[in-house]
Amino acid sequence: MGATSHQAGAAGRAPTADRPSSVRNVVLVGHSGAGKTTLAEALALTAGALNRAGRVEDGATVSDYDEIEHRRHRSVQLSLVPVEWAGIKVNLLDTPGYADFVGELRAGLRAADAALFVVSASDGIDGATRAVWDECRDVGMPRAIVVTHLEAARADYSQMTSICGEAFGADDPDAVLPLYLPLTGPAGPDGHAPVTGLLGLLSRRVHDYSGGERAERDPDPAELALIDDARSRLIEGIIAESEDETLMDRYLGGEEIDLKTLIDDLERAVARGTFHPVLMAAPAADGARQGLGTVELLELVTGAFPTPLERAPVAVTTPDGEARPAVTCDPEGPLVAEVVKTSSDPYVGRVSLVRVFSGTLRPEETVHVSGHGLVERSREERDLHEADERVGALTSPFGKQQRPLTRCVAGDLACVAKLTRAETGDTLSSKDDPLLMEPWSMPDPLLPLAVEAHSKADDDKLSQGLARLVAEDPTLRVEQNPHTHQLVLWSLGEAHQDLALERLRTRYGVQVDPVPHKVSLRETFGSRATGRGRHVKQSGGHGQFAICEIDVEPLPPGSGIEFVDKVVGGAVPRSFIPSVEKGVRAQAARGLAAGHPLVDVRITLCDGKAHSVDSSDAAFQTAGALALREAAGQAPIHLLEPVAELDVMVPDEYVGPVMSDLAGRRGRVIGTEQAGPGRTRVRAEVPEIEIGRYAVELRSVTHGTGRFTRAYARHEPMPAHLADKVREQP
Known part of the structure; x- marks a missing residue:
């Protein structure tokens, strides 16, 4: 925003925070392919966290380091990229842009205090991104917009800022405005002029990146004219959000508002979530240390985005539901942390990404883990689960590396190893004072896939493998359907489904075969019918004798099965009437025409015969089933x-x-x-x-x-x- 220089963090060292005011938690939001991961890497390079563009020492990217992500060329999980700028630790939460992985996006929103919406100058803004913007607006989350892919032949920054204003500024178009204009170089053979720098609208300075690092200079007359054309609207947009109500009158009266006042008002308006600046960014060229616009973006994040101290107090209860005072972001307060993501590492086992909301989390201490599932699980709520667990190592992730931390203060994020009982959404608190946070909203998985174990060896491991998948990803649900007897994996979409099966196979060594998903059909009688069941056998020794006559009539939907006894004169002894009912109900459960359970009928036992020696419970069960099957042959079965x-x-x-x-x-x-x-x-x-x-x-x-x-x-x-x-x- 201004012309201040900042010192970057050192490569190879984990950024640390000793107080909440030195932390910024920022989630990157945007559609798949918008450039979120590339932006995170560009910011890490500019901050000095990388030794070469987009890579850490082992050659992996800082975000999409998972083998599955490499194969799919797409982010499929939430990734944390911590960097340091001007003494501030910035936790960049890179989220997948594909709709199937919206659960990872919601986890990122939960852990963050502000959002960077990444939009592509060549692709525009999709409806899903607009919907997330509206969600952030509804909860008052501060937001800024970053335009990427400026190198595309059809990219037009001016047009893109107008699109951003229309898409994100419906309530107040003057609250979504650019802070910089592009400085372009000579056009290439294709007629496209590359962006080589930025024109600062507030500072009236040129930020030239053509040399690989930002260099500042005064604008020439043509550049100054471009700046001044857009500067007035930006200043009016900032002043409109100022707490100083006299500022607008002074500005309209011709008074020149000093730069510090404008920057201070801008930062306050961004932190309150009432003004949303538009910036641009591009990755560094080969051999360059800074990508276009990355310095300005880091300045905005560290100077204007809110600290965790500005987050509203977090509501908590005891695990049994007793209300407790809301906790604030205080490193000396009671420990309250939340598992926002769970993953598996082949070497250290389960790794939990944790946001600390209150207190300080330290390695090797014992914490209380409690959770009650996530909301919007429309058909299944997980039971409250509790356990005391010893915290393993605290680390700061960077690509595949895990850099050790000595503590994690309120407002910061860290990875915790070996919390074997913790699931995504669980609360970590003191074992002497257990607390529970209100869970966040997650979408209900609505795409079913019926699966069977591929072999006996897979069957033995299937239950445990699926349980681990669901513990890691609460947007998956496993159902053992009692009616179709199928094992059903519910997911958010086909890509989500494929990812779950791939993780099941590669992480947990379980191979499953998809089978056609069945719905729970039923059968019922279309008209009244009668049936006679005769089970008489005599083949030496004790025989079998049972005869029963029934009447079946359809009932209104939802009635189930009603059994009525109208036997007179003891034709069927009282002791065998329950046997007839048992046989009838067993046959109804097995179905009659297509093997689906029978419902919504009244079955009346009218008459029958018994033998003083050969009648038995089993014989009358068989006779009852035979009678129902005969009745089914006399009536249409719907x-x-x-x-x-x-x-x-x-x-x-x-x-x-x-x-x-x-x-x-x-x-x-x-x-x-x-x-x-x-x-x-x-x-x-x-x-x-x-x-x-x-x-x-x-x-x-x-x-x-x-x-x-x-x-x-x-x-x-x-x-x-x-x-x-x-x-x-x-």
């Missing part, structure tokens, strides 16, 4: 399919396509309503068999901007032509 109630949230422009898509899935729209500016909630009832891949297909229909939740509504008859296809399946 297949019932589960129907889900969908709650779909979409931008207004996609309401039509979404409703059309739902209609194509045999869905019934039961209502629409406004759900905030520019968004609509669509409620519909859709057969579950039609929405197995809806998590993927809604994303396609809405260009990644739609979200939905689902809940079971009821079972209802399946259309005859579809029911026939189900019956034909082996």
Whole structure:
């Protein structure tokens, strides 16, 4: 922002913080391919944390060092890149941009105090990035925008700043403005002029990066004219957010506002989350030490982004739910830390990335681990779990390296080794005073994949492997469906699904085979019917004799199975009537026409016969089952399919396509309503068999901007032509 020089941190040394005021926690947000990881590396190089552009000593990148990320050429997990600038430790939280890994993004938002939105000058801003901006706005998180890919042939910084203003400044366009303009060099053969420096709008200075490091000079007359054209609007935008209400009148009256006042007001407005500067950045050229705009960005982060001390106090309770006073960011306060990410290291085992909100975390001390699962787990809440565990080594990650730390003060982040019982979202606190933080919101996984162990050896390890996956990633859910008897892995999308299976295979040595996912179908009688079950056998010795007659009639949906005894005269002895019911219910559970459980019928035992010697419990169970099967042969058996109630949230422009898509899935729209500016909630009832891949297909229909939740509504008859296809399946 200004012309101040700063000393970078030294390569090979872990940045440390001895107090919360010397920490900045910043999450990098943006769509896949926007350049978040490249930006993190460029900032690390400028801060002196790297020995050469984008690499640490072992040749790995500082963020995407996971082998899976290398193979996929895409970030799939939250990565911490700590750097030091001007005596301030900056924790850069690099998040995946792909929608399937939104759980990693939310973990980054939880751990951060401010956000850098990274947007590509060549690709623009997608709907998912706008949605995250709105979420940050709703909670008051300070934000700034960084424009990347300025080297692209079609990149236009001026146009991009206008797009940012439209996308992010809907409430106040003058709150989203650039701090710098690009300084361009001679155009190349393709006609594109490379950006070689920045024109500082507040300082009226030129920051020239053409030599590999920032060099400052005064602007020439043409450059000064460009600066002054944009400077007035920026100053008015800053003054509009100033706490000094006289400043605007003084400025409009012709008074020249001094640079320090403007910078101070800018930094306060950014820290409050009311002004959002736009900057630009590019990686360093070969042999250069500083990337374009990286010094200015580090100045903004250290000077304008809030310290952890400015974060609102954190609400806590005891593990049994008793309210306790909210904790503040005080290194001397009670220990309250949260596991924001869990991963596995082949050498040290489980590694937990922890944000300390209060107190100081030290190696080799015993802490209390407690957690209760994460919210929005619509069908399954994990039970409260508690344990005392000894903290292993505290480290600061940098690529594959783990650099040791002697402590982690309130407001800082660190990796903790060997917390074997801790899961993502758990709270660490003093074993003598256990506390529990309110969990953060995570999306419910809605894409199912049924799996089977590939071999007996895999089957023995499958349960433990899946449990470890879910402990690391709370956006995965494992379900043992009691109706279909399938083991189902629920995820956020196909890429998330593939990643889970790859980690299961490579980390835990478990191979699984995908199988078709089944929905829980039911059967019911279409009309009244009668049946006679006769089980009579005499083959020497003790025989078997049981005869029963039943009447079956359909009941309204949701009635289940009702058994009625109307036997008179002792035709079936009282002691064997429960046997008939047991046999009938067992046959109903096995199904009649297509092997699905029978529901919504009343079965009345009307008559029967018994033998004083050969009748038995087993015989009457068999007779009851035979009677029900005979009745099924006399009446149409309807297949019932589960129907889900969908709650779909979409931008207004996609309401039509979404409703059309739902209609194509045999869905019934039961209502629409406004759900905030520019968004609509669509409620519909859709057969579950039609929405197995809806998590993927809604994303396609809405260009990644739609979200939905689902809940079971009821079972209802399946259309005859579809029911026939189900019956034909082996």
